[in-house]
Amino acid sequence: MTAKFLVPDIIFGRGTLAQVGQAARHQGGIHVLVVSDPGVTEAGWTGEVLGHLAGAGVTAELWDGLTPNPKDHEVAAGRDAYAAAGCDILVAVGGGSCIDAAKAIAVLATGGGAPLSDFAGVGKVAGPLPPMVMVPTTSGSGSDVSQFCVVTDTARRLKITVGARSLVPDISVTDPRTLTTVPDDITAYTAIDVLSHAVESYLSKAASFLTDDHALAAIRGVCEHLLPALEQPAAPGPREGLARASLRAGMAFSNALLGATHAISHQVGGLTDLPHGLLNAILLPHVMEFNAAVAPGRLAGIANAMGLKTGLMTPAEAADAAIQTVRAFGGKAGLPATLREVGVELGQFGEIARNALGDAYIVTNPRPVSEADVRTICQAAW
Numbered sequence: 001m002t003a004k005f006l007v008p009d010i011i012f013g014r015g016t017l018a019q020v021g022q023a024a025r026h027q028g029g030i031h032v033l034v035v036s037d038p039g040v041t042e043a044g045w046t047g048e049v050l051g052h053l054a055g056a057g058v059t060a061e062l063w064d065g066l067t068p069n070p071k072d073h074e075v076a077a078g079r080d081a082y083a084a085a086g087c088d089i090l091v092a093v094g095g096g097s098c099i100d101a102a103k104a105i106a107v108l109a110t111g112g113g114a115p116l117s118d119f120a121g122v123g124k125v126a127g128p129l130p131p132m133v134m135v136p137t138t139s140g141s142g143s144d145v146s147q148f149c150v151v152t153d154t155a156r157r158l159k160i161t162v163g164a165r166s167l168v169p170d171i172s173v174t175d176p177r178t179l180t181t182v183p184d185d186i187t188a189y190t191a192i193d194v195l196s197h198a199v200e201s202y203l204s205k206a207a208s209f210l211t212d213d214h215a216l217a218a219i220r221g222v223c224e225h226l227l228p229a230l231e232q233p234a235a236p237g238p239r240e241g242l243a244r245a246s247l248r249a250g251m252a253f254s255n256a257l258l259g260a261t262h263a264i265s266h267q268v269g270g271l272t273d274l275p276h277g278l279l280n281a282i283l284l285p286h287v288m289e290f291n292a293a294v295a296p297g298r299l300a301g302i303a304n305a306m307g308l309k310t311g312l313m314t315p316a317e318a319a320d321a322a323i324q325t326v327r328a329f330g331g332k333a334g335l336p337a338t339l340r341e342v343g344v345e346l347g348q349f350g351e352i353a354r355n356a357l358g359d360a361y362i363v364t365n366p367r368p369v370s371e372a373d374v375r376t377i378c379q380a381a382w
Contacts, residue, residue: 003208003209003210004208005211005255006168007145007168008144008170009170009171009172010171011171011172011174012172012173013174013175013176014175014176014236015177016173017048017049017052017173017175018052020052020091020173022056024091024131025057027133027170028088028089028131029088029089029131030058030059031059032058032060032061032087032089032090033060033061033085033105034046034062035063035064035066035090035091035092035099035105036063036066036092036093037066037095037097037098038064040064040098041064043137043181044181046094049093049135053091060091061081063078063081063082065078066094066097066101067097068273069152069273069276070101070151071151071154072115072116072152075104075108078102078108083109088131089130089131090105091133091134092134093135093137094137095137095186096140096141096143099134099144099169100143100149102132103149103167104116104151106130106132107149107162110128110130111125116153116160117160119162121161121360122163123164124162125166132169133171133173134173135173135174135178136174136178136243137178137179137181137182138179138182138187138246139190139239140186140189140191140277141190141246142194142246142250143250144169144172144247145172145250145251146254147164147167147254148162149162149167152269153270156270157270157351158266158270159266159267161266161359161361176243177236179239179243180233180234184233186275186277187226187233188230188333190277191222191226191245191277192222192226193280194221194242194245194249195218195226195249195284195329196280197218197249197253198215198216198222198245198248198253199215199261199288199302200258200259200287200365201249201252201255201256201257202216202219202298202301202302203295203299203365204256204257204259204365205365205366206255206257208256214249214251214252217245218245218246218248218249218252220307221244221245221248222329223305223307223325223329224241225237225238225239225242225245226238226329226333228241256364257360257364258361259361259365259366260287260290260291260362260369260374260377261284261287262359262361263356263365264279264283264287264352264359264377265280266356266359267351268344268348268378271352272343272344272348274342274343274344278342279342281329281333282337282381283339283381285326285330286377286381287365287377289380290369290373291365291366292316294366294367295366295367296315296316296319299319300313300318300319300322302319303322304318306322338381344378346379349379352374353372353378
């Protein structure tokens with residue numbers, strides 16, 4: 001098997017936010033567009049980044065016209081702000097929505113006026129993009145180290161995935177201090193998003209020895225640190241553990257890709273605008289059950305990474321133990337367990353199924369997925 005591994009420069013540790021200004025200068029940035037959102041700004045992290053940029057002699061414009069699940073018209077507005085201010089580099093401060101938006105702005109800034117939908121899929125972004133420095137403030141999306149971004153196409157009410165080597169950011173700066181201001185519900189959503197990245201990248205048809213270690217380490221990290229992070233929100237240790245897990249899961253899925261959980265949750269999110277991590281938490285155990293028919297041994301490896309005692313179990317039994325552990329995490333974190341609870345309607349399953357088959361991540365699911373299979377998975381999750 002041919003193995004590949006793309007990764008940006010990574011700066012990780014408490015206090016590393018102070019290095020953002022020098023990171024931007026290192027990339028040749030003179031005028032930065034800082035992409036953030038009102039919640040991150042209110043928490044104080046955007047202002048701290050702006051201060052470090054100024055301290056390094058870098059001028060910056062703040063653009064925070066984002067809602068959760070970035071929309072095509074929002075990133076188009078961000079592109080206009082980037083051009084109007086004469087910016088030459090992007091710095092994202094926030095969760096996956098901010099980071100994905102910054103990537104999409106970079107694509108549009110060099111895309112010759114084409115809409116983002118023209119770049120949907122893998123390998124359709126040509127030429128270099130503006131430099132990008134990413135500052136993740138949730139332990140979740142992994143987008144700060146990945147070669148993908150996901151944006152809602154509002155006209156078609158679906159999510160499009162854009163993937164290209166040039167979308168790997170230049171520098172990722174993770175300061176675990178930023179995680180201490182994340183509300184409990186978002187902590188739970190994003191941590192289970194990390195778990196879904198790790199599980200799906202480990203099961204992916206494109207997995208390799210280069211991605212497996214990161215995926216399994218991320219699974220161990222979430223299992224060890226999620227519940228303590230919810231119980232002790234101000235304690236730095238569990239938050240840093242989740243940040244490490246997010247980073248490693250991001251490196252895994254950027255290179256191994258994902259599977260049906262993400263392909264389906266993207267399209268449920270495109271229709272409903274529900275939080276991506278929450279949808280993954282609901283769908284992941286059902287997709288794991290679907291994949292258990294072809295990958296019981298790999299699921300048994302996931303069970304071992306979770307710390308389950310599988311020595312006397314068959315692979316199928318260990319796989320089921322891993323699935324039940326994922327279910328239990330959602331319950332212990334206080335998350336809804338069904339699509340029905342979050343307002344998804346049975347009549348939407350047909351559109352979700354059709355759109356999921358066009359998602360970039362469906363192709364690396366370990367078991368082939370039909371439209372009927374997606375409907376069955378959604379029905380089980382409803």
